[in-house]
Amino acid sequence: xxxxxxxxxxxxxxxxxxxxxxxxxxxxxxxxxxxxxxxxxxxxxxxxxxxxxxxxxxxxxxxxxxxxxxxxxxxxxxxxxxxxxxxxxxxxxxxxxxxxxxxxxxxxxxxxxxxxxxxxxxxxxxxxxxxxxxxxxxxxxxxxxxxxxxxxxxxxxxxxxxxxxxxxxxxxxxxxxxxxxxxxxxxxxxxxxxxxxxxxxxxxxxxxxxxxxxxxxxxxxxxxxxxxxxxxxxxxxxxxxxxxxxxxxxxxxxxxxxxxxxxxxxxxxxxx
Amino acid sequence: xxxxxxxxxxxxxxxxxxxxxxxxxxxxxxxxxxxxxxxxxxxxxxxxxxxxxxxxxxxxxxxxxxxxxxxxxxxxxxxxxxxxxxxxxxxxxxxxxxxxxxxxxxxxxxxxxxxxxxxxxxxxxxxxxxxxxxxxxxxxxxxxxxxxxxxxxxxxxxxxxxxxxxxxxxxxxxxxxxxxxxxxxxxxxxxxxxxxxxxxxxxxxxxxxxxxxxxxx
Numbered sequence: 060x061x062x063x064x065x066x067x068x069x070x071x072x073x074x075x076x077x078x079x080x081x082x083x084x085x086x087x088x089x090x091x092x093x094x095x096x097x098x099x100x101x102x103x104x105x106x107x108x109x110x111x112x113x114x115x116x117x118x119x120x121x122x123x124x125x126x127x128x129x130x131x132x133x134x135x136x137x138x139x140x141x142x143x144x145x146x147x148x149x150x151x152x153x154x155x156x157x158x159x160x161x162x163x164x165x166x167x168x169x170x171x172x173x174x175x176x177x178x179x180x181x182x183x184x185x186x187x188x189x190x191x192x193x194x195x196x197x198x199x200x201x202x203x204x205x206x207x208x209x210x211x212x213x214x215x216x217x218x219x220x221x222x223x224x225x226x227x228x229x230x231x232x233x234x235x236x237x238x239x240x241x242x243x244x245x246x247x248x249x250x251x252x253x254x255x256x257x258x259x260x261x262x263x264x265x266x267x268x269x270x271x272x273x274x275x276x277x278x279x280x281x282x283x284x285x286x287x288x289x290x291x292x293x294x295x296x297x298x299x300x301x302x303x304x305x306x307x308x309x310x311x312x313x314x315x316x317x318x319x320x321x322x323x324x325x326x327x328x329x330x331x
Numbered sequence: 332x333x334x335x336x337x338x339x340x341x342x343x344x345x346x347x348x349x350x351x352x353x354x355x356x357x358x359x360x361x362x363x364x365x366x367x368x369x370x371x372x373x374x375x376x377x378x379x380x381x382x383x384x385x386x387x388x389x390x391x392x393x394x395x396x397x398x399x400x401x402x403x404x405x406x407x408x409x410x411x412x413x414x415x416x417x418x419x420x421x422x423x424x425x426x427x428x429x430x431x432x433x434x435x436x437x438x439x440x441x442x443x444x445x446x447x448x449x450x451x452x453x454x455x456x457x458x459x460x461x462x463x464x465x466x467x468x469x470x471x472x473x474x475x476x477x478x479x480x481x482x483x484x485x486x487x488x489x490x491x492x493x494x495x496x497x498x499x500x501x502x503x504x505x506x507x508x509x510x511x512x513x514x515x516x517x518x519x520x521x522x523x524x525x526x527x528x529x530x531x532x533x534x535x536x537x538x539x540x541x542x543x544x545x546x547x548x
Contacts, residue, residue: 077458079456080456080457080458120459126457162457166455169436169456170436171509173436173438175507176438176442179500187416189361204429207429
């Protein structure tokens, strides 16, 4: 599924999780062990996510495609009578199934390491010092990450909403086109009033798929601009969006700036 | 003991007084205070006495107190009790230091595998880490510790002293050991590089202090 670059808005996710992350997420979700057989079982699910990312025109790394190819290879191998072929085993890339599993296990180990770091009593979050201001943090302009769950959890929620939305209702109405900036402004206003909203609430009454896509992109972009925080109190529970702008003016300027820039550059053109 | 010899020439400090002086020194420092800094100040008493005082102080703080005495980044520091975080956050408006999942993963890889190049990190994560790594450098959790003597001279990254402070670690060897996988056959696990805490010698090779470019070894 390709979108004309001129007619699209590319949401850049700077700290994006990789293909190994997606695989581990699917393995966990399906309660599988990491081994060749179970990987082939989630191959279709993996491709579904990659398709969703393409639909959203997210910047996906080439590695995602490479892993997709490897999964397909593994799947086809599982279907065909095995013929000993050691050719692929030597490649030190994600292209060989054996290497993919090895890398997955290695990655899992450090992912667990990251979890251990997260659980520590971190400074200025769990423990504090006299004075309690981190000079390094104070000097940084960059805000704390506002996406507090895996992008794949969010994509899954998006897939569910997309499934509920009819593929195409008669003809796409021209007047319904709305730019990303305009949608951001709507969500911003909605969130200003409510402060905290469940993810699904923003899709209530949304009937066209293009509007679902624009809404989702708007949420991602707002997270990047630190206009909202995306969080989940517990895994597999409701995803929440919380307004991060206390005063009316602060965030409004950012939204207006976005709209002005958008007018100069691009419009989001309807269905993909 | 050596301490007793010294005590003849300086005003006498009782054990409780030494403990109190150590406490006041810890109170005024905004960085973890190394043992050597305390013994320098308390030159009149011996190292062992200071250590004893620190141990007693730690005990005093261990029960039903708002602050704790902790060993951080090769020094001693008074820190608030983790259980009190909710109230502290009501009082002081600090920006949360939460790192994104990606940032934590890169940090974990750097912490356990240092010195490591960007390519080395990306090999493990299977995805570009440039932006994430830059963020960690800005936050001074990761620092450049040298360059590989090979074509392109890739930069080697390691964790900083600030990393130890941020995560409440005494030293790198204090990092929890990572579990290996049960499902692996011995053959397979032999293939994987096993993670272990760095030995003292390796620690000496890659000191966590200093600012930049630990070049020329």
